[in-house]
Amino acid sequence: MKYVYDESKKRLSVYLDEELDIHECRTIRNIIDSYIIKYEPEEFIMDFSNVKFMDSSGIGLLIGRYNLIKLLDSKMTVINVDSSIKRVIELSSVSKYITVRSE
C-alpha cells in the first residue's frame, strides 16, 4: 500500500494492494488511520486500481475509515473499482455515504 498527501488540496490518497480479505484489512486499517490522524485531510481517497479481490471485510474497512472521516467532517471517495468489487459494494449500503467511482 502506498499513500500520497497533497498539502495544497488537503487531500490524502491511499493506493490499496491486490487482495482485500480479513488478513490484509486487519493489517492496513491501523496504518490508514494513522495517516488520517496525522494529516486530517479534507478529502480522503481510496484508490482500488490494483485491487483484484475483495470480500466483505473490505466493506468493513470502508465503513471503519468513513466513521473516522466523518468525525473530521471530511469527504471520502472510493475510485477505480472494478466490476467484481462493485458487486460486493452494491450488496452493502456504503455507497449511500461514500462516493464510489468506477471510471
Place this chain on the structure above:
Amino acid sequence: MKKSLSIEVNSNICNISVVRVAVSTFISDIPGITLEDITDVKTSISEAVSNCIEHAYLDENGIIKVECTVEEDSVMLKIIDSGIGIEDIELAITPAYTSKPEEEHAGLGFTIMENFMDSVEVESDVGKGTRISMFKKIVNKKIV
C-alpha cells in the same frame, strides 16, 4: 467426469488466501466457466473460511476442512469446522447482523454467499461445529 478436492488447513488467517487460490484453480477448467463465476466462488469461500476463523474458532487454533466437488456443470463446496457452532442460524445470516461490531465487520458474509452462489445451506451444532454447503451451477454460454 466428477472430480473432487479436499483440503484441511488450520485456522490461521494466512490460509484464507491459500484456500481461495486452490479452489479457484481447481474449478477454472469447467467448460464455459467465466471469470465472474470464479470470482463468485472465490468470494463465497473467502467469507465461509473467514467465518470459521473468527466466529467458530474465535481466532484460536482449529481445523477447517474444505471440500470442492465439480460435476459436469456444477460446483459443490463444503466448509466444515469443529468450532463453537451457531446458536441462532437465522440471526447469523441476517444481512448486516454481526456478532462482533467492534471488529469492523459488515455482517455481510452470508449475504454475499447467498447472492453469489445458487444455494447455501447451514447446519450447526452448538459446541460441535458448523457445516456450510454451497452450490453453483455453471451455465456454458458457448453454443457448440
